[in-house]
Structures are given as structure tokens and as C-alpha cells.
Amino acid sequence: MSKILVTGGAGFIGSNFVHYLLDNTDHEVTVLDALTYAGNKASLENLPSNRFNFVHGDIRDAELVDQLFSKHDTVVHYAAESHNDNSLDNPRPFLETNIIGTYTLLEAARKFDTRLHHISTDEVYGDLELDDPERFSESTPYNPSSPYSSTKAGSDLLVRAWVRSFGVRATISNCSNNYGPYQHVEKFIPRQITNVIRGIRPKLYGAGENVRDWIHADDHSNAVMTIVDKGVIGETYLIGADGEKNNKEVVELILTTMGQPADAYDHVTDRAGHDLRYAIDSTKLRTELGWKPSHADFESGIASTIEWYKNNEAWWAPTKDATEAFYASKGH
Numbered sequence: 382m383s384k385i386l387v388t389g390g391a392g393f394i395g396s397n398f399v400h401y402l403l404d405n406t407d408h409e410v411t412v413l414d415a416l417t418y419a420g421n422k423a424s425l426e427n428l429p430s431n432r433f434n435f436v437h438g439d440i441r442d443a444e445l446v447d448q449l450f451s452k453h454d455t456v457v458h459y460a461a462e463s464h465n466d467n468s469l470d471n472p473r474p475f476l477e478t479n480i481i482g483t484y485t486l487l488e489a490a491r492k493f494d495t496r497l498h499h500i501s502t503d504e505v506y507g508d509l510e511l512d513d514p515e516r517f518s519e520s521t522p523y524n525p526s527s528p529y530s531s532t533k534a535g536s537d538l539l540v541r542a543w544v545r546s547f548g549v550r551a552t553i554s555n556c557s558n559n560y561g562p563y564q565h566v567e568k569f570i571p572r573q574i575t576n577v578i579r580g581i582r583p584k585l586y587g588a589g590e591n592v593r594d595w596i597h598a599d600d601h602s603n604a605v606m607t608i609v610d611k612g613v614i615g616e617t618y619l620i621g622a623d624g625e626k627n628n629k630e631v632v633e634l635i636l637t638t639m640g641q642p643a644d645a646y647d648h649v650t651d652r653a654g655h656d657l658r659y660a661i662d663s664t665k666l667r668t669e670l671g672w673k674p675s676h677a678d679f680e681s682g683i684a685s686t687i688e689w690y691k692n693n694e695a696w697w698a699p700t701k702d703a704t705e706a707f708y709a710s711k712g713h
């Protein structure tokens with residue numbers, strides 16, 4: 382049993398990871414989260430108080446970070462500004478949290494020789510053509526497109542430099558698009574599900590041909606724990622579940638699963654610089670560490686995610702109107 386600190390554990394993927402850890406391991410878990418607009422303590426309700434502790438604070442607060450690193454064996458770093466559309470509107474918080482925040486954690490990992498796993502994204506590799514036979518792999522050159530993805534790329538490079546220059550015991554994973562419970566309604570899948578629940582037509586950016594490589598958040602959690610347990614220090618692992626779908630297909634699946642006509646959506650203004658396609662080759666993680674996804678069926682994963690949003694309106698309703706007002710102001 383060890384003591385694991387999870388940064389950003391009140392966000393979407395971090396909270397799924399905390400539930401995964403408490404359900405499937407005997408580790409003690411502390412969450413450090415600033416509770417920005419994206420953090421929600423309601424995602425961490427009813428957890429065992431003898432193994433779970435919540436600290437409200439900022440990853441840029443070096444004094445607090447030092448205190449917490451001195452008391453934990455392992456840190457899994459999810460905290461970030463995570464939404465591309467917000468990064469196009471106001472990039473500054475992305476530099477602060479994704480770059481300065483990660484730097485602050487790296488300095489603490491160096492001081493206390495703490496094992497650190499850094500969570501990152503496939504967006505650091507830029508995008509692919511629709512017909513490109515190659516997918517992203519660990520050797521794909523970095524080529525980020527947005528303020529969000531460039532700050533995530535910067536944070537990855539800081540981790541690599543701290544491993545090489547200071548011997549920090551870190552690993553990195555770059556994962557594809559996640560879906561599942563506890564995802565903020567600003568993101569594509571929950572936005573459309575909650576739109577349909579509210580009687581609003583789903584909104585597709587541009588023609589809807591952009592492809593994302595979907596993975597269930599539980600499979601991401603399982604992959605991260607595999608890397609924490611068996612990953613080689615200094616290595617990067619790509620996480621993906623062979624889930625490529627274009628946005629039009631996803632909207633149509635949501636609509637038909639919710640009993641609506643498949644074409645009951647609107648096309649809206651496209652995202653500036655919109656990446657066309659992401660696709661992950663996760664051979665390294667599968668062959669070297671023996672990981673494989675268990676949520677292979679996207680249709681049933683979407684159906685259970687729809688059920689979750691139907692049953693948890695109190696969780697998402699407080700943020701829905703402000704999110705839609707922001708999108709309306711941008712023509713989305």
C-alpha cells in the first residue's frame with residue numbers, strides 16, 4: 382500500500398481515477414485541486430474517509446506542494462486547464478497552470494525524490510490527415526496547434542528535461558479523447574447529451590468530419606495505474622483504445638440512442654485551427670506493459686454515459702446555462 386497524491390482529482394479524468402484507485406487498490410489517496418470552474422467536489426462524494434483526503438489548493442503554491450510531496454510516495458498529475466475553446470478565448474491560465482504548475486511539481490519531485498506520473502494528451506502531436514495510414518506513436522514529432530496543446534507539449538518537455546538533468550523519477554502518458562461520467566458539459570459528448578435532455582439541438586463544429594479516438598475514462602485510469610506500477614522511468618507511453626469516430630457519427634449515435642432523429646442537430650461556426658484527426662497507436666503500452674482496454678464497445682459506453690447524465694442532472698445543471706451562454710457568444 383502506498384500514499385498517492387492526485388492533482389486535479391476533482392476534474393473529469395482525475396475524479397474517475399480516484400474512484401478507480403479506491404475501488405481497485407488499497408492505496409491511500411489525497412487530492413490536491415484548486416476547484417476552478419472545472420473542478421467539482423460532488424464528483425468525490427461518499428469516498429472512504431480512512432483512505433481519502435481532499436486538499437483545496439493550487440499546484441503553483443510551492444510551499445503547499447512541498448508539504449504534500451514530503452508525505453506521499455507517488456504523485457499522479459492531472460491538474461490542468463483542459464479545454465481548447467477556452468484556450469482560444471484566454472490563453473493565460475493555460476500558461477499558469479500547465480507550465481508553471483507542472484514546473485512547481487517537478488521542483489518538489491526533485492527535492493523529495495518523489496515518483497511522478499505526468500498526464501498528457503495526444504494533441505501534442507498536432508493532427509493527421511483523414512487518410513493517413515500512420516497513427517501517433519511515441520516517436521511522432523511534437524507539433525501542437527492550440528494554446529492548450531502547446532502548453533501541454535511544454536509541460537511534457539519540462540518533465541523530460543527534469544528527468545534527464547536532475548534524475549527526477551517521472552513517466553509521461555499521452556492519451557486520446559476520454560468519455561464517461563463526471564465530464565464537464567463544455568466538452569463535446571456531455572454537451573450534446575445534456576442539450577438533448579434540455580431540448581436543445583446538438584451543435585456540430587463545421588462539417589463534423591473531424592475524427593477523435595475515443596477511450597472510456599476507466600480504461601485511461603487502468604492504463605495510468607499500469608504505468609505507475611510497471612512503467613520505466615523516463616519513458617513516454619501512448620494510451621488509446623482504437624476508438625476512431627468522426628464527430629458526425631458520434632452526434633448521430635447520441636441522438637438515436639436518446640430516441641431522436643439522427644439528423645436533429647445544427648452545424649455551427651468551426652473552431653479556429655481545429656485539429657482534423659487524432660489517432661493513437663498504443664502498441665508500446667500493450668506489448669511492453671501488457672495493458673489492454675476493457676471498454677471495447679463504444680455504443681454501450683455511450684449508452685451508459687447517457688444514463689449517467691440523465692440520472693445526475695443535479696451534478697451538471699449548475700454549469701449548463703453559463704456554458705451555453707459562452708458558446709453562444711462565440712457562435713458555437
Ligand code: NAD
Nearest residue numbers: 389391392393394415416417419420439440460461463559
Ligand atoms: P478537467 O478540466 O475536467 O479537470 C481539471 C482539474 O484540474 C479541475 O478539477 C481543476 O479544478 C483542476 N485545476 C486546474 N487548475 C489547477 C491548479 N492551478 N491547481 C490545482 N488544480 C487545478 O480536465 P480533464 O479533462 O479531467 O483532464 C485532466 C488531465 O488529462 C489534463 O492534464 C488533460 O490535459 C489530460 N487529458 C485529458 C483528456 C480528455 O479527453 N479530457 C485526454 C488526454 C489527456
Ligand code: DAU
Nearest residue numbers: 463464465502503504557558567568569584585586591628
Ligand atoms: O485528444 C485529447 C484531448 O481531447 C484532451 O487533451 C482535451 O483536454 C480534451 O478536451 C479533448 O480535446 P478536444 O478538443 O478533442 O475535445 P472537445 O470535447 O472540445 O471536442 C471534441 C470534438 O468535437 C472536436 O473535434 C470539436 C468538436 N465539437 C466540440 C464541441 C464542444 C463540436 O463539434 N461541437 C461542440 O459543441
